[in-house]
Amino acid sequence: LGGPENLPILEQHIDAFDTPSKEELRHKPRLVILGSGWGSVALLERLDKNDYDVTVISPTNYFLFTPMLPSAAVGTLELKSLMESIRHIVRRVNGHYLQASAEKVLFSEKLIKVRCKETNKEFYVPYDKLVIAVGSTSNTHGVKGLQFSNQLKTAEDAIEIRRKIVHNIEKACLPTTTDEERKKLLSFVVCGAGPTGVEVAAEIFDLLNEDLPRHFPRILRQEISIHIIQSRSHILNTYDKTISEYAMNRFERDNIDLLTNSRVKEITPESVIFDQKNEKGEIERKEVPFGLCLWSTGVAQNPLAQQVVQDLSGSQKNKRAIETDSQLRVIGAPLGSVYAIGDCSTVRNDLAEHCADYVRKYIIGSHGHQISRAHSIITDDDIKNVVLSYKEIDGLAEDIAQQNPLSAEALSWVNEIVPEYDVNKSGFLTFDQIKLVLKEVDSKVTSLPATAQRANQQGKYLGRKLSKLCKASTTLSINDIFDGDIDNAISKPFKYRHLGSLAYIGNSAVFDLPGYSFVGGLVAMYLWRSIYFAQTVSLRTRVLLFMDWLNRGIFGRDLLA
Numbered sequence: 001l002g003g004p005e006n007l008p009i010l011e012q013h014i015d016a017f018d019t020p021s022k023e024e025l026r027h028k029p030r031l032v033i034l035g036s037g038w039g040s041v042a043l044l045e046r047l048d049k050n051d052y053d054v055t056v057i058s059p060t061n062y063f064l065f066t067p068m069l070p071s072a073a074v075g076t077l078e079l080k081s082l083m084e085s086i087r088h089i090v091r092r093v094n095g096h097y098l099q100a101s102a103e104k105v106l107f108s109e110k111l112i113k114v115r116c117k118e119t120n121k122e123f124y125v126p127y128d129k130l131v132i133a134v135g136s137t138s139n140t141h142g143v144k145g146l147q148f149s150n151q152l153k154t155a156e157d158a159i160e161i162r163r164k165i166v167h168n169i170e171k172a173c174l175p176t177t178t179d180e181e182r183k184k185l186l187s188f189v190v191c192g193a194g195p196t197g198v199e200v201a202a203e204i205f206d207l208l209n210e211d212l213p214r215h216f217p218r219i220l221r222q223e224i225s226i227h228i229i230q231s232r233s234h235i236l237n238t239y240d241k242t243i244s245e246y247a248m249n250r251f252e253r254d255n256i257d258l259l260t261n262s263r264v265k266e267i268t269p270e271s272v273i274f275d276q277k278n279e280k281g282e283i284e285r286k287e288v289p290f291g292l293c294l295w296s297t298g299v300a301q302n303p304l305a306q307q308v309v310q311d312l313s314g315s316q317k318n319k320r321a322i323e324t325d326s327q328l329r330v331i332g333a334p335l336g337s338v339y340a341i342g343d344c345s346t347v348r349n350d351l352a353e354h355c356a357d358y359v360r361k362y363i364i365g366s367h368g369h370q371i372s373r374a375h376s377i378i379t380d381d382d383i384k385n386v387v388l389s390y391k392e393i394d395g396l397a398e399d400i401a402q403q404n405p406l407s408a409e410a411l412s413w414v415n416e417i418v419p420e421y422d423v424n425k426s427g428f429l430t431f432d433q434i435k436l437v438l439k440e441v442d443s444k445v446t447s448l449p450a451t452a453q454r455a456n457q458q459g460k461y462l463g464r465k466l467s468k469l470c471k472a473s474t475t476l477s478i479n480d481i482f483d484g485d486i487d488n489a490i491s492k493p494f495k496y497r498h499l500g501s502l503a504y505i506g507n508s509a510v511f512d513l514p515g516y517s518f519v520g521g522l523v524a525m526y527l528w529r530s531i532y533f534a535q536t537v538s539l540r541t542r543v544l545l546f547m548d549w550l551n552r553g554i555f556g557r558d559l560l561a
């Protein structure tokens with residue numbers, strides 16, 4: 001005991017002396033990683049071994065390959081093929097794993113309050129560096145009756161969906177089942193037409209068309225229905241328009257019932273109640289009975305992330321994610337001690353807030369002074385009286401873009417909006433006007449997507465950086481570290497690269513790659529698979545996935561539950 005609230009502080013892992021490498025690592029800085037998902041695993045893959053004494057804390061002791069979870073939910077793939085033991089992954093860096101959830105971070109004490117769900121016991125884990133990668137939860141939109149629906153986030157969710165589908169089909173075959181009950185059992189409703197909802201609908205469609213006819217009574221075919229309820233007018237609306245349209249046409253042809261412009265009001269044990277807006281703009285209340293209802297309408301904030309934002313409320317401004325700077329450091333936490341990556345985080349766009357700094361640097365830079373001396377010579381008041389020409393603002397924007405790659409694109413068309421802010425058409429902007437320009441730029445930069453792709457890129461970036469930091473701590477001189485900012489001295493800011501999205505639509509994948517889109521066909525299906533195949537973490541999962549596809553091709557889906 002002895003920690004805050006008189007809870008014990010973890011002094012030493014029970015496996016601290018298990019191997020010579022573990023014993024040696026006890027003297028290294030303690031790196032604690034919260035979560036065992038995409039962000040964490042990418043980080044662990046990039047981290048050099050023997051740099052840190054690593055501890056992963058997560059309630060799930062496996063990594064889950066989420067992009068293929070919809071396939072596992074309907075039995076196209078074995079769930080085990082999508083899971084990889086976190087202990088196996090942690091072993092590479094001679095780290096430790098604790099099955100528990102983080103509840104709170106004490107930033108000044110550098111302690112994490114942790115609870116084990118099964119034992120309901122709490123304790124503290126100390127850290128030197130902390131990475132928060134706890135992901136997101138499902139958005140509820142405050143709808144009543146969600147307990148009657150299913151979600152698809154975890155391995156258990158997939159098992160539950162698969163079990164329900166199989167049992168509903170079997171129940172539908174019983175002689176005691178009425179026609180009406182049968183229709184209800186075979187009605188699948190998906191709320192939310194993002195990639196997950198669309199993929200589940202497509203997988204269910206394939207299952208019903210490819211496997212049911214082989215083994216089940218013919219009558220089932222006519223009684224099956226699939227409905228997608230979507231609040232917007234299009235499905236997959238974050239994708240390219242051609243893709244969205246392709247998917248809609250495809251679903252129409254397949255008799256999948258697309259209910260667009262519809263808002264779910266309530267879910268009862270029997271049916272989904274929703275309001276649909278018709279072409280005249282009138283709202284009609286409607287109801288669809290279901291045997292299985294999937295709720296998949298986007299992400300919401302994880303409870304720990306919520307707690308962190310609340311504890312740092314003086315500095316954190318975003319209500320939906322933990323804000324980091326472009327080095328992925330949590331804003332408001334002691335500099336360089338806490339990072340956040342993946343779904344639970346976002347990189348702040350705050351060019352406007354740092355306008356004075358940028359202008360100061362630009363002026364100093366363009367007059368060739370030594371930065372450190374001039375810093376104090378030009379006061380904030382001097383800066384606020386600055387007036388810059390259009391051409392100078394272009395140069396300023398270029399400088400800022402270099403330091404803020406996430407905003408670079410938005411900054412590249414600054415020259416088009418500058419005249420709008422030059423109220424008296426003088427050819428110059430005042431400091432306050434420049435600040436307004438940067439505000440507009442900030443508002444145009446979209447926040448990072450909640451995707452595996454992003455979490456993976458951030459994890460890799462941070463893993464590499466943490467290893468560099470460890471080595472730099474012995475080689476860097478004070479002169480290398482400007483303003484005490486080691487991160488900035490050794491690494492470039494994080495830069496997100498959009499590599500395209502993929503979604504599965506009934507035996508053909510749709511692609512959204514930067515530059516061009518192409519849709520449909522068998523080739524697409526294999527490409528879809530091979531891309532995921534290459535991303536798969538280990539040889540073991542790769543072999544298992546391959547076996548699953550082979551199996552499905554030869555024997556059809558497995559309908560045991």
Ligand code: FAD
Binds near residue numbers: 037067
């Ligand atoms: P996660 O991978 O969710 O990991 C979070 C981890 O934190 C988990 O291990 C969790 O158990 C743990 N955790 C939670 N709370 C705590 C706590 N308090 N303390 C400690 N640990 C905690 N993205 C794509 O790019 N392409 C796709 O095709 C795609 N398909 C998807 C399909 C489905 C069905 C789903 C659900 C998601 C899909 N995604 C896809 C999104 C992708 O899975 C997420 O964006 C990604 O998992 C985010 O990674 P992360 O590391 O932030 O969080």
Ligand code: MG
Binds near residue numbers: 036040135
């Ligand atoms: Mg993670």
Ligand code: MG
Binds near residue numbers: 036037038063064066
């Ligand atoms: Mg994951």
Ligand code: MG
Binds near residue numbers: 066068199502
């Ligand atoms: Mg997906």
Ligand code: MG
Binds near residue numbers: 035039134135341
């Ligand atoms: Mg995360």
